[in-house]
Amino acid sequence: MPELPEVETIKNELVPHVVGRRISGVTLSWEGILKEPNAQEFDSRIAGQEVTGIGRRGKYLIFSLGSGELLIVHLKMSGSLLLGWDSSSPPRFTRAVIHLDNGRHIFFRDPRKFGRMRLLKDSTSIIGRLGPEPLEAGFTPELLARLLSKRKAPIKAVLIDQNFIAGLGNMYADEALFAAGIHPLRPAASLTRREAWRLHRAIKQVLSSAIGDKGASVTTYFRPGGEPGKAQFQFRVAHRRGENCPVCGTSLERITIRGRGSYFCPRCQPEP
DNA sequence: ACCACAACCTGGCCGC
DNA sequence: TGCGGCCAGGTTGTGG
Structure with a gap:
């Protein structure tokens, strides 16, 4: 189950392969994984965007995009993000595929369908209510x-x-x-x-x-x-x-x- | 503001 | 071999 250490690890291991790349498109194998906006708008807003950074707050993964928008992913209980080169043979239970401009893909695998992603201009509505980060200096x-x-x-x-x-x-x-x-x-x-x-x-x-x-x-x-x-x-x-x-x-x-x-x-x- | 609980989901495992 | 029951648990929404 992804908690802080798992999400932190995923972030750390995605950064070298994803930051600086462009998202050429996203395929939704199960539309329910997208919380907002709707699939059509999501597609038009995310295609062509560069990933400028990946952060974490609590258990949320936050992809910063060139436009300033944010792709926010929560893996809930059974989600994982897997890197691969061959989109014709995705892992079992893949719910979405993020295609990168170098031919690599991020497979959002999630057997239980609890995980969600959303595209937002501002993250405060999501992470503004979260308590302190336990590994930061403010947590005394x-x-x-x-x-x-x-x-x-x-x-x-x-x-x-x-x-x-x-x-x-x-x-x-x-x-x-x-x-x-x-x-x-x-x-x-x-x-x-x-x-x-x-x-x-x-x-x-x-x-x-x-x-x-x-x-x-x-x-x-x-x-x-x-x-x-x-x-x-x-x-x-x-x-x-x-x-x-x-x-x-x-x-x-x-x-x-x-x-x-x-x-x-x-x-x-x-x-x- | 705090507290408690149901709902969302499905695969894996175990006992019969 | 099949089937029912249990277990896994983060977040959201509702109501007290």
């Missing part, structure tokens, strides 16, 4: 502690709220809570100052380490060249129900919080 322990003190919901639910912090998803929230020794059902405001600081450190560590491993290939995530990431091998609790805790040996548990599977160690992360 003091800021995290202050934000947490205002929220009564379970800390797990708060961490995956994109308006609270941008980019953290289900897997890395579980990993950060384990690293900080905090039970996922603890009310956010109940964290002590010391716990908030531990959590701040854990979030940064877990995300940076996963970027170093080029993301986690738990189910459908692949890098643009088709290779998997390696971060899943570093997971200590996520998707490991029934396995033994790497710290204390206790059997790891899974509970559902806000409809999301939450994995934790009942001993290292004591009940609220």
Whole structure:
């Protein structure tokens, strides 16, 4: 599932192949992948544009175009962007193909059809509400502690709220809570100052380490060249129900919080 | 402002 | 071999 480390990796690995190229056209194999504008207008506005840069905000990928417009892509749960030379044999579940002027193509593959792309003149409506970027300097322990003190919901639910912090998803929230020794059902405001600081450190560590491993290939995530990431091998609790805790040996548990599977160690992360 | 939940989607896996 | 049920979970919209 693409969270911040996966989207960051995709961005980094697309840049050398895509920035400076022109988009000769886009083929929609499934029109629902385009959120706005309509297909006809999209085609006329994007054809011939140079990609001048690729950025990331939270889990959004942002392609800057020569006209100043932005192509904003969200991969949701099962999307990937794969580079290839042969558009006559796209990967299975390809929903759109972005054709580049050097004969290369970006295949937007997405089995579950949750992913979307849109063409906008201005990104503020999309990313303006997002919380702070957890790997940037503005995300300080003091800021995290202050934000947490205002929220009564379970800390797990708060961490995956994109308006609270941008980019953290289900897997890395579980990993950060384990690293900080905090039970996922603890009310956010109940964290002590010391716990908030531990959590701040854990979030940064877990995300940076996963970027170093080029993301986690738990189910459908692949890098643009088709290779998997390696971060899943570093997971200590996520998707490991029934396995033994790497710290204390206790059997790891899974509970559902806000409809999301939450994995934790009942001993290292004591009940609220 | 905060909180909670349903809906959107479909493939892969497991047990029977 | 087939089939039903579970699991994966980011965002949006709705309502309290």
